[in-house]
Amino acid sequence: MGVEQKLGNMGVVTTSLEQAVNWARTNAMWPMLFGLACCAIEMMAAQASTYDMSRFGMELMRASPRQSDLMIVAGRVSRKMAPVLRQLYDQMPYPKWVIAMGDCASCGGVFNNYAILQGVDEIVPVEVYVAGCPPRPEGLIHGIISLHEKVKKEKLSKWA
Amino acid sequence: MTDIREVSVDELRHLVSDRALSGETMLLNMGPQHPSTHGVLRLLLELDGEIVVNCVPDIGFLHTGVEKNMEAKTYQKAEVMTDRLDYLNPCGNNLTYCLAVEKLCELDVPPRAQAIRVILAELTRINSHLVWLGTSGLDLAAMSIFLYCMVEREKLLDIFEMVSGQRMMTTYIRPGGLWRDVPVEFEDAVGSFIDHFPEELAKYHALLDTNELFLERTKGISTITQKQCIAYGITGPVLRASGMAYDIRKALPYSGYEQYDFNIPTRTEGDIYARYSVRLEEMDESLKIIRQALNKLPYGPVRSNNRKFVPPPRSEIGVSMESLIHHFKLWTEGFTPPKGSVYAVTESPRGELGVFLESDGSPKPYRVHYRTPTFANLQIMPILSRGHFVADVVGAIGSIDIVLGDADR
Numbered sequence: 001m002g003v004e005q006k007l008g009n010m011g012v013v014t015t016s017l018e019q020a021v022n023w024a025r026t027n028a029m030w031p032m033l034f035g036l037a038c039c040a041i042e043m044m045a046a047q048a049s050t051y052d053m054s055r056f057g058m059e060l061m062r063a064s065p066r067q068s069d070l071m072i073v074a075g076r077v078s079r080k081m082a083p084v085l086r087q088l089y090d091q092m093p094y095p096k097w098v099i100a101m102g103d104c105a106s107c108g109g110v111f112n113n114y115a116i117l118q119g120v121d122e123i124v125p126v127e128v129y130v131a132g133c134p135p136r137p138e139g140l141i142h143g144i145i146s147l148h149e150k151v152k153k154e155k156l157s158k159w160a
Numbered sequence: 161m162t163d164i165r166e167v168s169v170d171e172l173r174h175l176v177s178d179r180a181l182s183g184e185t186m187l188l189n190m191g192p193q194h195p196s197t198h199g200v201l202r203l204l205l206e207l208d209g210e211i212v213v214n215c216v217p218d219i220g221f222l223h224t225g226v227e228k229n230m231e232a233k234t235y236q237k238a239e240v241m242t243d244r245l246d247y248l249n250p251c252g253n254n255l256t257y258c259l260a261v262e263k264l265c266e267l268d269v270p271p272r273a274q275a276i277r278v279i280l281a282e283l284t285r286i287n288s289h290l291v292w293l294g295t296s297g298l299d300l301a302a303m304s305i306f307l308y309c310m311v312e313r314e315k316l317l318d319i320f321e322m323v324s325g326q327r328m329m330t331t332y333i334r335p336g337g338l339w340r341d342v343p344v345e346f347e348d349a350v351g352s353f354i355d356h357f358p359e360e361l362a363k364y365h366a367l368l369d370t371n372e373l374f375l376e377r378t379k380g381i382s383t384i385t386q387k388q389c390i391a392y393g394i395t396g397p398v399l400r401a402s403g404m405a406y407d408i409r410k411a412l413p414y415s416g417y418e419q420y421d422f423n424i425p426t427r428t429e430g431d432i433y434a435r436y437s438v439r440l441e442e443m444d445e446s447l448k449i450i451r452q453a454l455n456k457l458p459y460g461p462v463r464s465n466n467r468k469f470v471p472p473p474r475s476e477i478g479v480s481m482e483s484l485i486h487h488f489k490l491w492t493e494g495f496t497p498p499k500g501s502v503y504a505v506t507e508s509p510r511g512e513l514g515v516f517l518e519s520d521g522s523p524k525p526y527r528v529h530y531r532t533p534t535f536a537n538l539q540i541m542p543i544l545s546r547g548h549f550v551a552d553v554v555g556a557i558g559s560i561d562i563v564l565g566d567a568d569r
Contacts, residue, residue, distance in 0.1 A: 033195050037222055037565050038247035038328060040199070041291060048294075048310030063195040078568075081200060081221045084192055110240060115225035134328055 018156050025069070025095065026057075026148040032068035033061035034088065036075030039102040039134040043074045046137035056144060065091040070147070071124070072140075076104035077117040089124045095159040097151070099143050100126045103133045175216050180206050185213050188550075192221045196299040196554040199564035203541070203557075205550065212553060215545040217538050222568040230528040234494030235261055235335065238525065242515075243329040245530065246566035248288040251280040251320075252508045254333040259414055260504035260515045261335040264497045265469050273337040273462040274416045275453045279350060280323070280332065281415070281506075282446040282453075286357070287316045288509035288561075289439050293364065296436075296558030300377050305367050312360050319349050336470035337463035350454055354447050361443060368436070378433040382544040382556040385430060393536045396511025398560050401438045402430035408507035420449045432559040439561075469495045494523035501527075510534055510561050534566035 015023075035043060046053050053059065062068040065088045077085055089098070100120050103109030106129040108118035120126060127150060130143035179185045191202035200221035206214040226245055230238040242257045243250040255277055262269060269277075294309035317327040323342050324330035332339050368374045384394075386402040399406055405424040409417040425441035427434035464470045471490045472483040489495075499521045505514040511533030518527035537560045544556040 034193055036200060037224075038244060041247060042328065044291075044295070045310055045314070049307045050311060050314045061195075063193075065193075076222070076224055078221060078223050080223060081192065084221070088193055110244070111224055111226075111229060113225040113229050115223050136327060 019152075021156060022152045022154055026151050028057045029070050029097075029144075029148070029151075030060045030062050030068045031058055031070045031072050032065055032088070032092070033063045034071065034074070036073065036077065036081065037104070039074035039105070042134045042137055043072060043101065043140060046140045051137040051141060053141065053144070056141070056148070058144070065089075066093065068092055069096055071096065071098045072101050073098060073105040073120045073124075073126075074101045076109065076111060077120050077123075078115050079117060082117050082123055085120070086123045097127045097147060098124050099128045099130060099140075099147060101130045101140055101143070102135055103131060105129075106131065109133055175204065176206055177214065179208075179213070184208075190553070191218075197557060198295060198562050201538075201557070201562060201564055201567075203553065205545075205553065207550065210549050212545045212548055212550060215542045215553065217541045219535075219538065219564070219567050222564045224565070224569060226569045227528045227530060231525055234523045235497070235525065236490070236494060238528070239334065240329070240331050243331055244565065245569060246508060246510070246513070246532065246534070246563050247328065248291055248563050249284055249508050249510070249513075249566075250328060250330050251277075251284040251333060252506060252513065254331060255281055255415065256504055256506045256508075256513050256515050258333050258335045259506065260502050260517045261497070263502045263504055264500065264517055264519055265335070265466075265495070267336045267464050267466055267469055269337055269415075269464060270461045271416070271458045272341075272460045275457050276338060276342055276462065277333055277415050278417065278420070278453045279450050279457075280320075280330075282450045283316055283319060283350070283353075285446050285509045286443050287313055289443050290316075292439065292509075292558075292561045293436075296555070296561070297368070297374075299554045299558045300374060302368065302371065302374060305364060308360065308363060308367070312357065315353055319346070319353065322346060322349060334463075334470075336466065337461070341462045347454060347457065350450065354450050354454070357447060358444075361440065364440065375433065377552065377555050378436060378559075379431060380429075381432050381548060381552050382559060383429065383431045384540055384543055388540070388543060389430075392539045394511070394540060395536065396508070396533050396561075397435055397438045397442065398511070398537055398540070400424060401427045401434035403428040408505055408512055412505060414504075414506060417449075420452050422448050432555050435559045435561075469497075496521060496523050505531075508533055508566075510563065510566065511537060530569055532566045532569065534560075534562045534564070535569075538562060538567055 100106045105120045108116055128143045128147045130139050132139050180187055186207045188205045188207055190205055191197040192200040202218040204216040205212055226241050230241050242253040245253050290309040290313045294306035297305035320330050321327050324332035384402055386404050389399045389402050405426045407424045422445045425438050427438055467486045472486055476483040477487050497519045499519055501518040503516045514531035516529040517525050520526040545553045
């Protein structure tokens, strides 16, 4: 965003529409309140006072997929849960992003077996993978900031 | 992956009453994605207006295949699975599993390791109760208690991280003792936590005990009698809140719990408020146990000397050929316990947590089975919710403190 210094105190900001839209999207990205397993506890910790995710405009966890922009898949996804997860993703309005939090959501983690989906990217497109079992809240926040950086470079035509 | 499909009423016929089929009552789905089901529990509610007529829990959305996975790993490697079962009680799960393996292999655990195990298990109990208090308070619209609880939880996680290097999934308690001795700062860190925590407990009491909104939604709601609890195999705070002083730490002491002086908090009302006050008092009792264990923490080794089952210390490997062989054998093939089956049981924050191990003499368990408290406790959901408002179902779920990783395995 370029603030034209020579305009002095006229208070005019010039930017491109694309940048303005992306700036707005990154600063009020509402995650869906959706915990699966162990990582959900660390996601709650990231929301609570010590780590305070509201610094990034994310204090509102929406229980309804219709009101959320970001799905944080926090935990292992079983084969019984997979269709539910996909349905929730389909119910989210555009633009929408997915973070795979933790090893289980990213690649199956320690559970290489019949019951667990070997990575949530088998059913939904994932933007950012956060490693760890479970990741620390700092790890999740790093993942979210990486997503913000990514969103700032997006073209408007992507969601058109 | 199975497809989502419409379910006809015929398929649910065995679950619901005739009134629902004739359209007199309404069927409502709650979960698996619902903010107050504490994970991925699904409830099928049958409603008459706003009153719950019946409630059918549907579990399995977090089925992980932990038991089967453990059977494919050696005894040491299978332990990492146990942390992720009941993810609010990782140290307790490790302890239960290690007790079973030690029983199978007839291993002795040094007294210092026993005392540290007790301290960690009790800290984990406080940790679990804090998360329960925060989230179930949140369900009943008490936001600030959640924030206070999470601040204290961070202090506990710092202690776990100090001893094991991991915040939640510690895998610190190992068959035959501990992974390593605790660092020198451990005693001070635990000491300052137990000195400071009673103030916080008083704060929680002040926030909720006289809060009219909280009392309205907890007193006299979702009651269960002692007889019903016993009939359904309910253990833990839910049973104690209905008047029975049954605690595995007293009934079948393990890890030297018989040396410590503590009470079993009980209530007789059997409602949500009784469960709440039992858990808060339990945190007090846990502090008492930790203080006693810390005061007489013995010095000495933290791992058994039986080299056939417990790896030798690193320092020995460079100087002793035999130790090198033991180290190599233990981390490649694993140890081979004798044939037989064992059952070990501990008191988890939710109730009786048991593990059954069947050994066929090979380095991998032939069968692992878990008796998990949440699985048994979830059975009473219909009793707790019948005749109450839909909004009270939320409080009832919170009050039995479910962890779906524990129920679904």
